[in-house]
Amino acid sequence: MLKARVIPCLDVKDGRVVKGVNFVDLKDAGDPVESAKAYDAAGADELCFLDITASHENRDTIFDVVRRTAEECFMPVTVGGGIRTTDNIRDLLKAGADKVSINTAAVLRREFIKEAAEKFGAQCIVASVDAKRVSKHGEPLKWEIFTHGGRTPTGIDAIDYAQEVVDLGAGEILLTSMDRDGTKIGFDIDLTRKIADMVSVPVIASGGVGTLDHLVEGVRDGHATAVLAASIFHFGEFSIHEAKAHMVKAGIPMRMDRDK
């Protein structure tokens, strides 16, 4: 059976990790490269950098982060945030990213996914789907796409959108429940399962992880093939190894080679 992946996600602003990272023995808790190295050594299956730099001038700092990470980490790295053009993608891949996650640019212009997939291959184009539940209790379930970190509604149905970006060539979907993000009450399983069962590409579940059981639920009940989490790992609450061991115990195949 397919091994599920555990993906820690680091929010990077102006070249530094925000939200803070609390590893033991970390030289500089704000340096994303130091954090990446710690996750690499701990056996993370993949790493995700989310560039939340607000100003255009500081955009270049993410290239430096990716470049330095690629020199020292030997696991797949996905970079998201602020990607608007195929030149942005080329530069990130050139710096050492393996995949890029595209969000707002594709919501504004769907064809961007197609152009990116044709140019760089579907395997490196991750469509980021930020969805918020808009149906009221008792109504049929409905989710809407939000941009700008969940602040801006678009009126686009999340389920339709997910199918559309896959049809356009996205090789993977990073599915974030905006109403669960940061709540620590678990993934939106209805949403995850609905999309994972529908599309023909892998789905990464994101948003809401607070316990190790939540990771299990994302794969077992949500049918995601990968789970992404931030705070439970950053603050040292759980290690990557504990997370993977817990998932193995629940019957989910995982890569258990400890690297270092």
Added chain:
Amino acid sequence: MTKQVVVIDYGIGNVFSVCNALKEVNVDAVLSGDLNVIKSADRIVLPGVGAFSRAMSALKDKGIDDAIRAFVETERPFLGICIGMQVLMQHSTEMGTHQGLGLIEGIVDRIDSKTTDGARLLVPHISWAQLHKPKSAPEDIWNQCVLPQRNDHNPAYYFVHSYSARPVHKDNLLAEATYGGHALTAAIKKNNITGLQFHPERSGKAGLELLNRFTQI
């Protein structure tokens, strides 16, 4: 003395991660698209991600296809990774039919979108997967190759691909990985040519060990 490895630079995908990984195992990795450098290399790595046709036209435009053929004749070690492995085959069906280098007999075809039980199968195949010896292959097939030897552990490597090589001759099939019940080609070999579908440069310590073995065969 550490031998030099030339990593072919042909404008496709992320060549730096392969160079970084080789440097990590103390190999002198030279990134080059120069035909003379390629022909006179001790060892060659052909990396690459993206579409088959783009990779082949990039190789042809620069005359690197012929340089690779000339290099392979010298019986020095050659390693193709991902698309760099797929282009070794005769042709691929990715976005139309495209000719490959034809160094190994067989084709590259899309991964089945159904499991062997008829259930839906996700494509691309993105996962860390363990390798196994092909059915009916001799027990010692991994001797003298880049893969972990018999007494080693059985690590997982990182795969990300929608197409899969299908060598005609069983002798050329070195290792497989199971996906949805299908045995996907994970590694191929013919004389001094080795091809890997997975990414050793992205497969942690196990991948670095593999690249290190490549510099010693």
